């Protein structure tokens with residue numbers, strides 16, 4: 001049996017009496033069909049209402065496609081023929097604010113950018129519309145938000161009704177109705193007319209603030225994220241607190257945070273440059289020290305060293321400096337959670353370090369590679385003993401007659 005949808009004519013009544021006309025099981029839950037209801041079923045991009053029937057939580061409301069009956073899914077069985085329904089009002093009113101705000105924005109984007117709305121998403125965390133538009137500038141978005149809020153402030157009346165065919169044909173509908181059967185029209189003053197079965201506020205002032213958060217590409221369309229009413233206020237509250245916290249962190253006013261962040265970024269860049277230069281000088285000195293302490297064999301100078309938890313980039317830096325000198329073979333390693341080996345030689349030394357690395361890595365695990373001049377790798381966990389062993393093996397292979 002088709003349910004009489006009382007919310008079509010009245011979005012504000014939240015408590016009502018009805019008669020249970022059918023009991024079914026849906027998704028393993030008991031569900032009731034009422035002769036009439038104010039509960040809104042999930043449809044048209046708007047989530048369903050929740051609430052209670054005879055004190056039992058209503059977890060979902062869905063339309064039965066075969067006959068248009070509304071199924072109220074309950075947390076537990078509700079006995080009796082009489083139903084006392086109560087719609088969760090804060091949730092419903094939130095949906096009314098977001099949904100009516102969507103109508104306003106959809107019309108606004110047609111007026112400022114000839115961009116039609118192709119879909120609407122009203123989620124618990126975000127609200128979006130997708131527009132047929134390749135590019136919307138920040139200026140477009142600002143103009144859209146201005147116009148949308150002007151419509152809010154004009155406090156236009158919102159009307160929903162089922163017009164007869166001749167009236168329907170005269171109405172400037174924003175888009176062709178998609179549903180079969182009688183068409184319900186929702187009008188926002190003379191600003192916007194659209195076919196819609198959802199719940200809306202009675203006047204635009206009740207939408208509250210309409211805030212566009214941003215635009216992103218969604219395939220060929222533009223996705224606009226926005227918030228209305230209480231959601232926008234809560235978002236403002238959070239962002240104001242965040243801005244205040246940032247300003248307090250810098251001991252400045254909220255209006256100066258952007259300059260403070262820019263200053264901090266600059267300082268950070270300069271410090272990084274200074275640090276890199278100091279590190280480079282330290283590596284120069286360390287390379288000189290390594291070379292002075294190198295052991296000489298077969299006319300080659302051999303540097304073999306291992307550390308615990310050293311940055312592989314430093315090992316590389318050290319190796320690059322050492323092999324600038326003629327006749328040098330460098331075998332470096334760091335032990336730790338991510339062991340790493342760097343094997344290198346001077347241009348005038350005829351050894352294939354990539355080949356030698358392959359065998360050395362067996363002792364420490366992990367992957368690596370490189371050129372005959374320099375090879376590196378690792379990544380597995382290895383202690384000092386394993387790394388030393390790998391480097392000794394590499395030494396034996398590089399200088400086999402040692």
Ligand SMILES: [Zn+2]
Pocket residue numbers: 099100103186196197198199200
């Ligand atoms: Zn609507």
